[in-house]
Structure formats: C-alpha cells, structure tokens
Amino acid sequence: MIPHATCSRAVFAASLKAKRSQTFKAFYATIRGLRNPSPDPDETSVPEHDFVLSILRANPSLRDTRSYLASFGPRPQTPPVTAPADISLPPSQSTVQPPEQPIPASEHPKPSPIVASILNPVVRRTALVKIQGPFTDVQLDSITRGLVYLEKLGLVSVIVVENDDLPRGELDERAAIIEETMRVVTSLEKHGARARPVVGAVVRLGPKPCDDERLPDDGIALPEAHTVPSDLIPIRSALRAGEIPVISPFAMDSFCRSIRIDANDIIAGLARGMVEAAAKDNSKRGDERDDTSEDVDLTPLRLMIINREGGVPSYARSGYPHLLINLVSEYSHIHDTFHQPWHHSHPTALSNLSLARTCLAYMPPTSSAVMVSHRSSSSLIANLITNKPAVSSSLPHALLQGNRKLTPHTPTLLRRGLPIQVLRNVSDIDRTKLNALLEQSFKKTLEQDRFYGRLEKTLDYVILAGDYAGAAIVTKEPCPGLEAPITYLDKFAVLPSHQGDGTVDFLWVALHDESYGLGLPFSANPNGGKGGKGEGQDLVWRSRADNPVNKWYFERSSGHLRMGSWVLFWCDAEKRLEIEKGRRGSSGLSHVEDWEEGRLVKWADVVFKIPGSWRK
Structure with missing residues (x-):
C-alpha cells in the first residue's frame, strides 16, 4: 500500500508541476493586488472584494444555508394547481423547451445553488x-x-x-x-x-x-x-x-x-x-x-x-479571545477569571x-x-x-493553539446558552425526557429495559445541556488486561431543534472537561462537574462508518480505526500527553508510545461487544 501511495503522490506532484509555472504569475498578481504597501496593518485599506467571494469565504454548509433561508428566504407558498391528468403532456414533451423560445447560444454559468440562495x-x-x-x-x-x-x-x-x-x-x-x-x-x-x-x-x-411590578428571575x-x-x-x-x-x-x-x-x-x-x-x-x-x-x-x-479591542480574553487561551460563550453557564466564571492586566488592554470587555x-x-x-x-x-x-x-471551541486544545485563525482579533460569539449539569446516578435521570431526546436525535426506538439495565451497572456520568436539550452519556467498561476500565462515550445526542445553536459545542467542551481534559487549567470550566480537578482519562467511542457526523468526530478525536462497518474513535488524556512530551523534551513523542502498545486491540475487543440500544 505504501509504495502505491507514494507513486500516486508522485504522479499528482508531476501534474501540479506542469501547471505551476503558468499559474504562479497569475496567483502572485492576485495576491499582490489584494495587498497595500502600507506597513501598518491597522491602517491598511482593503480593496473592494467581490461580494460573492466574501460569501464563499464563509464556507457555509447545507445546514447553515437552510438556517439562513429560514430567516431570510421566502415563506412557503401555496402549491400550484396541477393540470388534469387527461391534458398533461407526456414526460418526453413536458421537459423539452418550446421551439419559440430557443436556447441562447451562450449563457453565463449558473452560480452554486448555495451561493445563489x-x-x-x-x-x-x-x-x-x-x-x-x-x-x-x-x-x-x-x-x-x-x-x-x-x-x-x-x-x-x-x-x-x-x-x-x-x-x-x-x-x-x-x-x-x-x-x-x-x-x-x-x-x-x-x-x-x-x-x-x-x-x-x-x-x-x-x-x-x-x-x-416584576423583577427578573434570572x-x-x-x-x-x-x-x-x-x-x-x-x-x-x-x-x-x-x-x-x-x-x-x-x-x-x-x-x-x-x-x-x-x-x-x-x-x-x-x-x-x-x-x-x-x-x-x-x-x-x-x-x-x-x-x-x-x-x-x-x-x-x-x-x-x-470595537478596537476585539472579543473577551480567556485565561484558557493565554489571553486570546473566547471563541464561543455560553452566557447562562459562563458569565460569572468569566468575571472571576478576568485577569487584572486585561482591565487595561480590554477596558470595555466586561x-x-x-x-x-x-x-x-x-x-x-x-x-x-x-x-x-x-x-x-x-x-x-x-x-x-x-x-x-470563526473556530470551533470544541476542537482539541492543541489544535486550537496552533490554529492560524486564532489571533488576538478573533471574534467572540456569544449565545444565551443553556445550563450544564452532571448526573452521576441513574436514579437522577428523567427517563421520559432522556428517551425523547435519544429517539428524536437518532430517529430510532430505544430498547429501554436493556439500555437502562446496562446503565445501572456501568454508568459513570451523564452531562445534560438545558432541560434535556442535549446529553453525553459516559460509561465505565471493564477491560481485561488494563488496570482501569475504558471511559466509553455511549451516547452523544442533541435535539434537532438545538442543532446549530451552539449546544453541540457546549456539550462537547463539558465532555472534554470531565474526561480526557481533566487535570489541566483550561478544563476548570463551570460545567457542574469536577472543575478540572483529577486525572484525565482516554475517551473511546464507536460510530457507524456511514454516519454523517463522523467528519465532526474526525476533527475532535486523537485518532480513529476503521473496522468493517464501524469506526473506533478515541481522545487521549491530554495531561498524560503533556507529561510525556515534557519528559522527552525536544525529541517529541514517538509514533507509538509504550503505554499505547496493544491498547487498540483491547479497546476494540470490548467496545464492539457492547450490545445495541435500539429496537430492530
């Protein structure tokens, strides 16, 4: 496989080299045209950009476009009255343009449907x-x-x-x-x-x-x-x-x-x-x-x-701005962790x-x-x-630190948000609400007796966003050959009505703080859990290979392993990685550490034997 991949890369590189000489000058001219020779970036005059290019840079997804159209698009119209069946044209004729309206000889290419909408x-x-x-x-x-x-x-x-x-x-x-x-x-x-x-x-x-006559209750x-x-x-x-x-x-x-x-x-x-x-x-x-x-x-x-100062500085990002703020959960915490020097550098942030x-x-x-x-x-x-x-707050911390989009001028997005709480006993779960959340999110019927029977034996904790608007269910799975049980993400679900409003990121950040992020200062967020104190644990979960959410998982996991119709994901305990990195100094981490040897086989042997939770 490796020689074949190397050959493919060589062919690809050769094809690029053939075009590079003729495209570089145009590319350089374009970049040069977007620049101003003024040395002060604060005083740089940006030329008039193409409006469509500004939209394309936003890189909207299909869900983003649907959400945009829900606010700015046309309201649903009454469907037109269809003609009686006896006078309808045959399919072959109904799709042909009438001869009195000839197709123009040249047409402008149609824009992307997303951009056009x-x-x-x-x-x-x-x-x-x-x-x-x-x-x-x-x-x-x-x-x-x-x-x-x-x-x-x-x-x-x-x-x-x-x-x-x-x-x-x-x-x-x-x-x-x-x-x-x-x-x-x-x-x-x-x-x-x-x-x-x-x-x-x-x-x-x-x-x-x-x-x-009334006082605010919040x-x-x-x-x-x-x-x-x-x-x-x-x-x-x-x-x-x-x-x-x-x-x-x-x-x-x-x-x-x-x-x-x-x-x-x-x-x-x-x-x-x-x-x-x-x-x-x-x-x-x-x-x-x-x-x-x-x-x-x-x-x-x-x-x-x-303004001139940008977003709200964050202690977890060395003074760089918060990316996404859950005001319900984080407002007081931001005040408490607001460093004194920021009162001078960001005087109006609070x-x-x-x-x-x-x-x-x-x-x-x-x-x-x-x-x-x-x-x-x-x-x-x-x-x-x-x-x-601009950058998802639920991405791995190491990736955020090295992300070029994260600068002192990165915007801070703020939402009203939802309260976050952590439940550690099955008896504290509102089963009716959790059932509704899981079935609406996965569009399947829950096998309740089997599901809750397993939680009674293995539940570690449940992280809830709001009134069961989202939930992350984590269990402890015994694993032969390992000293500690596997920290397994059994379910991660958000109501369809809350998908796209920040709840997913709020929930994953709380999951990070309670599992693989434990023990590091930036995990001391107000999520109703351990407050960042403890030893981080590797987080493991599985997903169907055709699950459209996998792209999101790929970006947030430390690694993945494809196994037939399933994908095994995991997030390494960040504190352990920091310790290992410190021990090795400039040599960095090797591809496979001693403590990683054989763990994937052991994880897979346990994880893929966990029974399903849905009715067939």
Whole structure:
C-alpha cells in the first residue's frame, strides 16, 4: 500500500508541476493586488472584494444555508394547481423547451445553488450594531463596507455610535458626537448604501413603568433606558425607506431634555423595545405575511459590537479571545477569571459582555451576539451565514493553539446558552425526557429495559445541556488486561431543534472537561462537574462508518480505526500527553508510545461487544 501511495503522490506532484509555472504569475498578481504597501496593518485599506467571494469565504454548509433561508428566504407558498391528468403532456414533451423560445447560444454559468440562495434574500431582518470608536477613516471604511455587505444579504443594521475618547460633560460633546454620527453616515453612503442620521433621542432614561411590578428571575439587570412605540418612528421610517439608521447616543430624561448616555444603555433599551414592537406588529398582522412588504422585521437577529479591542480574553487561551460563550453557564466564571492586566488592554470587555447578556435575554433564542475588532469586520458575513464562531471551541486544545485563525482579533460569539449539569446516578435521570431526546436525535426506538439495565451497572456520568436539550452519556467498561476500565462515550445526542445553536459545542467542551481534559487549567470550566480537578482519562467511542457526523468526530478525536462497518474513535488524556512530551523534551513523542502498545486491540475487543440500544 505504501509504495502505491507514494507513486500516486508522485504522479499528482508531476501534474501540479506542469501547471505551476503558468499559474504562479497569475496567483502572485492576485495576491499582490489584494495587498497595500502600507506597513501598518491597522491602517491598511482593503480593496473592494467581490461580494460573492466574501460569501464563499464563509464556507457555509447545507445546514447553515437552510438556517439562513429560514430567516431570510421566502415563506412557503401555496402549491400550484396541477393540470388534469387527461391534458398533461407526456414526460418526453413536458421537459423539452418550446421551439419559440430557443436556447441562447451562450449563457453565463449558473452560480452554486448555495451561493445563489444566499444572494437572493426576500425577508429583511435587523441587527443592533454598536460602532465603538474612535476609528480612523480607513478603519471606519472597513467596518461600513462589511455592514453594507450584510445589508445585501438581508440584514439591515440599526447602528448606535460611541466614541470612548469623548468624555461626558464636555462643553462641545454633543457636536462631537453628531460629527461622529455623520462620519459613519458618509462612510456608508460611500460604499453605496443609503443611511439616515438619527440625532434625536430614541430611548427614555429610567426604568419602564411596568418594571416596578416584576423583577427578573434570572439575575439579569433591567435596562437603564426604555422605549415607547412612538420613539421607534425614526427607525421605522428609515428602514421602510431602505436606509440604515445611524443613531447618536442621546436619551430623553425626566425633564424632556436630550442628554448623552452610555451607548450600551441605548442598545439595551432598543433591544427590548424593538422585540416588543415586533411582537405587536406580528399580532396585528396575524399569521399572514407579505414577503413583498417594505416593512422590516424589527426583532433583532444579531447584536454586533465592533470595537478596537476585539472579543473577551480567556485565561484558557493565554489571553486570546473566547471563541464561543455560553452566557447562562459562563458569565460569572468569566468575571472571576478576568485577569487584572486585561482591565487595561480590554477596558470595555466586561461591560460589553453584560450588554450581550441583557440584549440576548430579550432577543429570540436563535439570536447571537458577536464582539469583533475592526480588523476582523469581514468575519461578520461568516457569522451571519453560519451563526458559528470563526473556530470551533470544541476542537482539541492543541489544535486550537496552533490554529492560524486564532489571533488576538478573533471574534467572540456569544449565545444565551443553556445550563450544564452532571448526573452521576441513574436514579437522577428523567427517563421520559432522556428517551425523547435519544429517539428524536437518532430517529430510532430505544430498547429501554436493556439500555437502562446496562446503565445501572456501568454508568459513570451523564452531562445534560438545558432541560434535556442535549446529553453525553459516559460509561465505565471493564477491560481485561488494563488496570482501569475504558471511559466509553455511549451516547452523544442533541435535539434537532438545538442543532446549530451552539449546544453541540457546549456539550462537547463539558465532555472534554470531565474526561480526557481533566487535570489541566483550561478544563476548570463551570460545567457542574469536577472543575478540572483529577486525572484525565482516554475517551473511546464507536460510530457507524456511514454516519454523517463522523467528519465532526474526525476533527475532535486523537485518532480513529476503521473496522468493517464501524469506526473506533478515541481522545487521549491530554495531561498524560503533556507529561510525556515534557519528559522527552525536544525529541517529541514517538509514533507509538509504550503505554499505547496493544491498547487498540483491547479497546476494540470490548467496545464492539457492547450490545445495541435500539429496537430492530
């Protein structure tokens, strides 16, 4: 097999070499054309990229496209009335183009169906955007170009302008803020968008009158500002006219004066007010909706915080940003692990984190927030289409450390998220809910007596996301010849309604922290388990060879072994790998360590004898 593979590589290399000379010059010219000779990357002016290329760089999957179309695509239409059977054309005639409509001699190639579907949004949605300057003209152009691209995809920005270098109380602060607002408007129009400055107050300072009657039960503070329906008239008017509203951070106080307040309070008040206004619009409109209407759905689909410092720094990534944050589970933990130097390098990270938490509490569960540096504004397109972080947070830690996409300016994606808990006794499991989760996820009927009978003997723990929205079931399987039993991932399941909303990554990160990641500092996450304390264990599982999820498993496992119609996966205990690597120093690890010798055979002998859990 090896000589054949070597020969194949040689043939492939030869074919590439034949074309390399004629393609290199064009490739170099393309790259050179995308560069600016300015040595400061912060001041680099990015040329106008092809819009379709920006979408392709997002690399949307079929699931991503379906999710995008669910928000921006046409609503299902009534199927056309079919002709009676006695007058229908034969199949051979019905598929032939009539002669009076000849096929053109030359046609432009049709774009990819995925790209074509994304390029034709029907329903327009809104995003709340905080532009947190100050920014140079070049930086602002980069930001507004990204926002104009989003508008072409159907996401219209409602922008609130902030400038951290303009202290409050200055004599000319109002004029300075209005000037910043007009800079954003001018930059948007430069890139072909229509924008409207809104320099009047769109929120009212203080709590909403009805807030006195109820208090939040989730610990989230109520917004410091609120709106009434008439306050949103300038925003509605701009959206209906096809314009992007650009709002100055002014609010009306109890004396009916327009005063400058923190942009975060403006955005939080707008998030709540726009969601409530959209709910009233939908109740008046009823279930019927005209896709050709000029109205824009006021419900914010995204919260985008564009600043100079980027996302929230993480202790687990040596100060590089968090990739994906589960606000329900991680909010307090992030505050507790926020290092003192970050208060100077990322002075607004925690306040923006609080803003995201407040806004997402009112926005739909499918909504997300993104904190991004102005240097990564192009990533907003990928976030809109995929609604995923730039790099998956559930990838192996070693792979994340060496990933070129992970930089100080990598965006942080934030979701409302779900609570994570760990159960260690079968008696604590709600069998009805777990049955529903497993059967909906696997689309099979569970053999309950056999399944729970086995768990009674072998269960190690169950990690739950939310109210049985997802679960990872781990067992201890005795293995002859090994001192410790095998840590076996028996089931990993997420409800279809939660696939694509971050639950899969939240669940796998918790699984990592409780198994092969134990004992390392970055595993001390608030997952309701051991808090990172303990000895890591190799995690082993099996999957059908034709399982479409295997691609996801390949990226997260240390290795795999194909055995007939099955694939054996495993994740090595990371702490042991770190110890071995330290012992060997610069020589690194060998291909097969002494402690690895023969373990695959022993694992396979046990794992493939585990009885199935489904009815045949």
